[in-house]
Amino acid sequence: xxxxxxxxxxxxxxxxxxxxxxxxxxxxxxxxxxxxxxxxxxxxxxxxxxxxxxxxxxxxxxxxxxxxxxxxxxxxxxxxxxxxxxxxxxxxxxxxxxxxxxxxxxxxxxxxxxxxxxxxxxxxxxxxxxxxxxxxxxxxxxxxxxxxxxxxxxxxxxxxxxxxxxxxxxxxxxxxxxxxxxxxxxxxxxxxxxxxxxxxxxxxxxxx
Amino acid sequence: xxxxxxxxxxxxxxxxxxxxxxxxxxxxxxxxxxxxxxxxxxxxxxxxxxxxxxxxxxxxxxxxxxxxxxxxxxxxxxxxxxxxxxxxxxxxxxxxxxxxxxxxxxxxxxxxxxxxxxxxxxxxxxxxxxxxxxxxxxxxxxxxxxxxxxxxxxxxxxxxxxxxxxxxxxxxxxxxxxxxxxxxxxxxxxxxxxxxxxxxxxxxxxxx
DNA sequence: TTGTAATTATGAACACTGTTCAATATATTT
DNA sequence: AAATATATTGAACAGTGTTCATAATTACAA
Numbered sequence: 001x002x003x004x005x006x007x008x009x010x011x012x013x014x015x016x017x018x019x020x021x022x023x024x025x026x027x028x029x030x031x032x033x034x035x036x037x038x039x040x041x042x043x044x045x046x047x048x049x050x051x052x053x054x055x056x057x058x059x060x061x062x063x064x065x066x067x068x069x070x071x072x073x074x075x076x077x078x079x080x081x082x083x084x085x086x087x088x089x090x091x092x093x094x095x096x097x098x099x100x101x102x103x104x105x106x107x108x109x110x111x112x113x114x115x116x117x118x119x120x121x122x123x124x125x126x127x128x129x130x131x132x133x134x135x136x137x138x139x140x141x142x143x144x145x146x147x148x149x150x151x152x153x154x155x156x157x158x159x160x161x162x163x164x165x166x167x168x169x170x171x172x173x174x175x176x177x178x179x180x181x182x183x184x185x186x187x188x189x190x191x192x193x194x195x196x197x198x199x200x201x202x203x204x205x206x207x208x
Numbered sequence: 209x210x211x212x213x214x215x216x217x218x219x220x221x222x223x224x225x226x227x228x229x230x231x232x233x234x235x236x237x238x239x240x241x242x243x244x245x246x247x248x249x250x251x252x253x254x255x256x257x258x259x260x261x262x263x264x265x266x267x268x269x270x271x272x273x274x275x276x277x278x279x280x281x282x283x284x285x286x287x288x289x290x291x292x293x294x295x296x297x298x299x300x301x302x303x304x305x306x307x308x309x310x311x312x313x314x315x316x317x318x319x320x321x322x323x324x325x326x327x328x329x330x331x332x333x334x335x336x337x338x339x340x341x342x343x344x345x346x347x348x349x350x351x352x353x354x355x356x357x358x359x360x361x362x363x364x365x366x367x368x369x370x371x372x373x374x375x376x377x378x379x380x381x382x383x384x385x386x387x388x389x390x391x392x393x394x395x396x397x398x399x400x401x402x403x404x405x406x407x408x409x410x411x412x413x414x415x416x
Numbered sequence: 417t418t419g420t421a422a423t424t425a426t427g428a429a430c431a432c433t434g435t436t437c438a439a440t441a442t443a444t445t446t
Numbered sequence: 447a448a449a450t451a452t453a454t455t456g457a458a459c460a461g462t463g464t465t466c467a468t469a470a471t472t473a474c475a476a
Binding site: 243244245255256259264265 | 433435437
């Protein structure tokens, strides 16, 4: 009997409706202004229906987080994996990360700033596999830099990857959270990339 | 007539009451759980009285931001200014910043993450002087490192200061926002400081 | 086809939130 | 003592996440 399957499809249909409506509101109005009632009224359902598909609001936000990660990681992976030289690939990942954070502040917040996502993961006793995959990509590329002779062999992959990550994460968040206005006269985005260039040059030289 | 003065004192007294109650709740329960009604009931006033001293909730939060900055900057300044060697002073500032972020996540969020503070500053057409002073301290110290021959002369103070700042800011926020759990087995705080040591060594070598 | 069971959806209700403002209470001046 | 000025209140408004008894719809068996 195909009824159970059709029912399941219908269920998933509503769930997708909720998710895409939520995503639209979230991208347009941000985390604080994304309410259950707004989402429900956008898809012309009652507010209660959302709780048939998600445990609570954080659970819904986590689903948005997953979708954003899927998207970002795919594009970052595809845009950099074709670069043969591991050092240039590493630079490409950094620049791609920066650009993504600049262009998608809402998604970035969901992925790397908001606590609700990690809290919800913790209640489900789930591992942050999206984050692990992303940082795994960085570690692999650093390893490739070592193997290619760009970096010395005694470097700790955890430390190096965190150093690279926190540098670009810091740049993105100081920018999106409007903390760079104290640098008057600087064109902010260009300033960001120049600073990343300086950082990368510093790393390249010192890790030789 | 001293009546106007006494009235003013009483006014300020209530304002301070509000601020310290707000600070207590904010530190204990965080940004999301700090409500006007909670603050009012804590000081046994009606909710409306808060709006006689602050334009709105963000205005009150900005006052907390200012207090936190006053506190942090003083302690960071005092704890590092006695270090004669500029390179060690710079390292001291970095470590102090890290430690502060780790120990005071709520205050740190108010100072460097939340948008509401910057938005409120913008509506008042005010400059973020607290932030400017903090980064000014970093720039001065970098300048001292150049003058002392630790760093080469052609470095751009803006770029270097942003690179240093975003590194420690990134470390603090990835830590407090629970993004480091993907590094399994690492004792998080020690891991943070080790990574900072690596970073600082990299900077020291490359800027020579 | 009808009756029963299971699923799906509703929307009112609860306890909150920031904010406003007419009414009230208190204090000061005339 | 009366009039004025200031300080404080708390109800009201429009919103929030979440729950749950009720209602509507659908599926399956008789």
